[in-house]
Amino acid sequence: MKVLVAVKRVIDYNVKIRVKADHSDVDLTNVKMAMNPFCEIAVEEAVRLKEKGVATEVVAVTVGPKAAQEQLRTALALGADRAIHIETDERAESLAVAKLLAKVVEEEQPGLVVLGKQAIDTDNNQTGQMLAALTGLPQGTFASEVAVDGEKVHVTREIDGGLQTIALTLPAIVTTDLRLNEPRYAKLPDIMKAKKKPLDVKTPADYGVEVASKVSLLKVESPAERKGGVKVASVDELIDKLKNEAKVL
Amino acid sequence: MSILVLADLHEGQLAGATAHVIAAAQQIGGDIDVLVAGEGVQAAAEAAAKLDGVSKVRVADNAVYAHQLAEPMGALLVELAGDYTHVLASASTTGKNVLPRLAALKDVSQLSDVIAVDSADTFKRPIYAGNAIATVKSDDVLKVITVRSTGFDAVGEGNSAPVEAVDVVVENSQSSFVKEELAASDRPELGGAKVVISGGRGMGNGENFKLLDGIADKLGAAIGASRAAVDAGFVPNDMQVGQTGKIVAPDLYIAVGISGAIQHLAGMKDSKVIVAINKDDEAPIFQVADYGLVGDLFEILPELESKL
Ligand SMILES: Cc1cc2nc3c(=O)[nH]c(=O)nc-3n(C[C@H](O)[C@H](O)[C@H](O)COP(=O)(O)OP(=O)(O)OC[C@H]3O[C@@H](n4cnc5c(N)ncnc54)[C@H](O)[C@@H]3O)c2cc1C
Ligand SMILES: Cc1cc2nc3c(=O)[nH]c(=O)nc-3n(C[C@H](O)[C@H](O)[C@H](O)COP(=O)(O)OP(=O)(O)OC[C@H]3O[C@@H](n4cnc5c(N)ncnc54)[C@H](O)[C@@H]3O)c2cc1C
Numbered sequence: 001m002k003v004l005v006a007v008k009r010v011i012d013y014n015v016k017i018r019v020k021a022d023h024s025d026v027d028l029t030n031v032k033m034a035m036n037p038f039c040e041i042a043v044e045e046a047v048r049l050k051e052k053g054v055a056t057e058v059v060a061v062t063v064g065p066k067a068a069q070e071q072l073r074t075a076l077a078l079g080a081d082r083a084i085h086i087e088t089d090e091r092a093e094s095l096a097v098a099k100l101l102a103k104v105v106e107e108e109q110p111g112l113v114v115l116g117k118q119a120i121d122t123d124n125n126q127t128g129q130m131l132a133a134l135t136g137l138p139q140g141t142f143a144s145e146v147a148v149d150g151e152k153v154h155v156t157r158e159i160d161g162g163l164q165t166i167a168l169t170l171p172a173i174v175t176t177d178l179r180l181n182e183p184r185y186a187k188l189p190d191i192m193k194a195k196k197k198p199l200d201v202k203t204p205a206d207y208g209v210e211v212a213s214k215v216s217l218l219k220v221e222s223p224a225e226r227k228g229g230v231k232v233a234s235v236d237e238l239i240d241k242l243k244n245e246a247k248v249l
Numbered sequence: 250m251s252i253l254v255l256a257d258l259h260e261g262q263l264a265g266a267t268a269h270v271i272a273a274a275q276q277i278g279g280d281i282d283v284l285v286a287g288e289g290v291q292a293a294a295e296a297a298a299k300l301d302g303v304s305k306v307r308v309a310d311n312a313v314y315a316h317q318l319a320e321p322m323g324a325l326l327v328e329l330a331g332d333y334t335h336v337l338a339s340a341s342t343t344g345k346n347v348l349p350r351l352a353a354l355k356d357v358s359q360l361s362d363v364i365a366v367d368s369a370d371t372f373k374r375p376i377y378a379g380n381a382i383a384t385v386k387s388d389d390v391l392k393v394i395t396v397r398s399t400g401f402d403a404v405g406e407g408n409s410a411p412v413e414a415v416d417v418v419v420e421n422s423q424s425s426f427v428k429e430e431l432a433a434s435d436r437p438e439l440g441g442a443k444v445v446i447s448g449g450r451g452m453g454n455g456e457n458f459k460l461l462d463g464i465a466d467k468l469g470a471a472i473g474a475s476r477a478a479v480d481a482g483f484v485p486n487d488m489q490v491g492q493t494g495k496i497v498a499p500d501l502y503i504a505v506g507i508s509g510a511i512q513h514l515a516g517m518k519d520s521k522v523i524v525a526i527n528k529d530d531e532a533p534i535f536q537v538a539d540y541g542l543v544g545d546l547f548e549i550l551p552e553l554e555s556k557l
Contacts, residue, residue, distance in 0.1 A: 016511060017377045026381050094349070095358050118493065122376050124361045129319065129349035138423035139319050141346050144486065154427060158486045159342040160440075160495070161259055165427040166318065172423075178493060179480060215358045218371065219384040226518055229539035231530070235552045238524065238542050246522045246539065248444075248501040249468075249557075 001111030001148075001170075003046040003055040006101055006128075007039040007075050009068040010121040019222045026220055035071040038116025040078075041176040044183040045146060046114050047079035054148045055112070057081050061104055063097045065089050069199065076194035077186035083199040090211045093122075096204070098130035103207040105135050110171060112153065117142050117175040128175035138168040142177040250279025250369055253329060255338040255347065256297050258287055258317065260431065263296040265441040266339035268403035271302050273396045274337055275404065276366035280304040282333075284415070286325055288315035294412050303410040311418055316426045317343050323350030324419040330355060330391060334369075340395040340496075348395055357389035364400030378492040378515035398440055399498035399519055432485050439488070442471035444501045445517070447490055448483070449475035451506020451527065451546055455483040460547070461505065463554040473497065473517075475507045491516035506546050509534025526550075 011017060012032040020027045035043075049055035060075035061084040062068045072083040086100050105113060118125035132139035140146070140155025144163065147154045148170070156165045158177045186194075204211050232238045242249045252274045257264040267283070274281045281302055285294040286309040294308040307329070313321045330336055330351060338344030340362045352359035364382070365373035371386045372394065439445060446461050446468070458472070465472050473490040474483065490497055492515035502520035507513060509525070509532055517523070518537055525538035528545050535541040542549060 011377070013512070017380050019381050026377060093358060095353060095356070098353055120378065120492070123378065123492065124359070125345045126349035126352070126359050126361060129346065130353035130359075132319070133323055133350035133353040139346075139350075140424075141319070142342060157342075160487060162429065162431040162485060162487050164316070164429045167425045167427050169423050177486075178476065179486065213358050214388040215360070216386050216388070217383055218386050220376075221382045221384070223375070223379060223382050223518075226523075226537045228536045229541070231535070231541045231543060235542070235549060235556055238540055238553070239556055241540055242501070242522070242524070246501075248522050 001055050002057045002059065002108060003049055004105065004108055004110035004113045005042045005046045005058060005060050005075065005080065006113070006115045007043065007060055007062050007071050008036045008116070008119045009033055009062065009064050009071045010036045010119055013037055013120055019220050023219050023221055025217065033067070035074050036116050036119045038118060038176050040183040041178070041180050042114040042116050043075045043078050043080060044181045045176060048181065049148065050079065059084065059108060059110070061086065061101065063088060063092050063100050072199055073194050074186060076197040077191045078184065082197055085199060085201045086204060087201055088204050088211055092211045093213045093215065094124050094126040094130055096209060096211045096213060098127050098134055099209045100204060100207055101131045102134040103209065105131070112148070112171060113173045115173070115175045117177055128173050132173040137171055137173050139173045140166060140168055141175045143174050144177050144179045146174055146180065250277065250334045251332060252277060252279055252281045252335040252337060253333040254281060254283045255326065255336065255344065256283050256285045256293065257339045257341050257343055258290065258293055261287060261289055261293060263293040264341070265403065265438060266341055266398045267297065268300055269398035269401045270337050270339050270396045271300055271404045272401040273363065273366055275302045277335055277369050279334070282307055284309065284329065286314040286322060287317060288312050298410040298412050299406045299408055301404040301406065301408050303408055305410050306412045307415045308412060309415040309417060313419060313421055317347065318421065318424050318426065319346045319350060320424050321419045321421040322347040323354065325417055326351040327354045328417045329415070333391070335392045335394065337394045337396055340397045344395045348393055352393040355391050355393070357391050357393055358387060359393040359395070360385060360387060361395050362397045363394050364397050378511050379518065380511065397496055399496055432487050436465060437469065437471045439471045439473055439490070439495050439497055442497070443499050444468045444470035445473050445497050445499045446470045446503040446505065447473035447475065447507060448478055448505050449507030450477035450481065452478060452483060458484055460550040464550065464557065467554065467557045475513050504534050504538070505550065507534055508532050509537065
């Protein structure tokens with residue numbers, strides 16, 4: 001079985017972003033970029049499936065600018081066998097990404113597609129679900145456990161009330177939650193080897209997909225800043241402030 | 250304008266979030282229908298009919314919709330969406346699971362986690378863990394939106410809207426329900442509680458979370474946690490507050506043994522009053538706390554419980 005993993009280049013999760021002075025967008029110049037943490041978990045899961053002998057090949061795919069090849073190389077260093085880069089400088093939003101991934105699914109015929117549950121920049125939490133709808137495949141989102149069992153995959157999902165386990169026919173789409181696994185770090189020899197692994201470059205036009213969307217970004221603002229308050233010296237003072245100043249007790 | 254709101258259910262009952270989504274729908278304006286889909290959901294439909302602002306409740310009560318699995322729910326919404334200009338759901342794990350399928354099948358974008366309505370086509374939503382607020386305009390013919398409950402005050406319950414059955418039945422041979430492990434708790438839901446007390450890695454272990462129980466009892470609070478506390482296995486996943494967990498905005502949020510990472514702040518920084526209890530006086534949580542108490546939580550919590 002082939003496993004396809006979608007990875008996204010995003011701002012490093014440790015970076016606190018700033019909004020541009022003209023409010024047109026956030027300022028990403030010279031900001032450290034990295035693979036979306038949920039995508040790292042997706043790559044790790046795919047590689048583990050290969051190590052267990054369930055998967056035979058792991059293919060990583062990204063949609064984004066030239067620089068996104070760094071994240072594909074990371075995926076290759078972590079154990080993916082080859083990569084596909086769909087290059088675009090346009091702002092590709094979830095629906096366009098899902099359409100492109102659907103074309104790749106059609107071409108590659110994977111048994112399982114693993115995506116992150118959300119990208120930590122736009123926090124949309126949509127792409128996997130959209131891909132499932134477009135390909136007509138079942139979905140197991142927010143996965144904390146994935147078990148392939150013959151013709152089916154059992155997915156345990158983190159839902160608001162706790163955990164839910166569902167069974168899906170294969171092929172299927174899975175999106176990862178935080179506790180699915182702990183991703184490994186790439187070792188130096190693997191990083192070197194990754195440079196020689198195959199990486200195909202395509203464009204959205206190759207797949208006949210229009211990247212433009214009907215959603216426009218009018219303005220980006222900073223949220224209302226919260227100012228730190230005071231330090232209290234004791235539990236008594238805390239209770240007094242909460243009762244008499246904040247009036248929340 | 251005509252709006253369809255997908256009701257959020259919790260164990261077959263109407264979840265509190267729905268009343269917040271209807272408030273968002275009222276700001277868009279127009280007729281508001283509520284879709285209650287599941288198996289054995291008549292009581293939830295009747296509860297939805299009481300919510301102010303609802304024009305009618307549509308009930309799809311069939312075994313195929315049990316547990317609101319994504320595939321049949323998406324297909325049902327596609328069947329119904331033709332009557333509407335907007336389809337809204339709460340940004341709960343159900344809304345997030347189902348709505349993008351509708352959007353993709355209708356070839357429109359989805360706006361996730363909307364926190365404010367500027368007009369019928371322009372909305373505000375947080376991006377980058379809430380460190381920026383984007384104003385976005387959708388020119389799609391159908392607007393598909395998930396709503397963050399904390400952005401809108403719940404509507405009241407003085408209505409008695411008509412309830413009608415939806416007879417659309419879809420097929421589903423791709424996914425099936427296996428089991429659910431739901432955390433049983435007598436405490437209020439995290440998302441709707443007026444007071445939340447959360448513990449972090451500083452709690453040390455799961456047993457120590459009992460130190461929060463007595464205080465939560467006295468304050469009628471829900472108990473939350475940081476990701477580190479959940480990852481370490483102290484408490485179950487449904488308690489995680491943050492960018493990738495639950496978003497809360499209670500009147501009072503008490504963070505105990507939590508450092509204040511941006512991903513945690515993303516889930517609680519819109520709380521009215523924040524209290525932080527931490528032994529490290531440099532912990533970033535103090536930068537957002539209205540009242541900070543520096544000290545050992547193992548001494549502070551018992552004292553706080555006894556003095557409340
Ligand atoms: C209003 C608006 C403003 C935007 N502003 C910016 C901006 O300032 N900078 C910018 O770079 N982009 C911007 N975008 C585009 C956006 O960052 C994403 O590329 C797009 O929305 C898809 O990611 P997501 O966050 O929706 O994915 P989610 O649904 O949150 O991501 C889930 C998973 O889908 C997969 N996935 C998502 N995108 C890709 C991809 N490109 N390639 C491969 N797999 C992927 C990954 O596995 C990911 O973990 C903007 C989009 C909109 C609508
Ligand atoms: C993609 C991604 C998503 C994430 N999503 C979330 C999320 O949704 N929610 C979330 O919370 N985190 C999230 N995180 C994790 C986040 O970055 C932090 O790692 C996490 O919030 C830290 O939890 P903590 O504050 O409990 O632990 P720590 O940072 O270890 O802090 C523990 C604190 O306890 C204090 N302490 C220790 N002992 C005592 C004592 N005896 N008395 C008083 N104080 C004491 C310490 O001084 C310290 O400040 C995410 C991270 C990533 C990468």
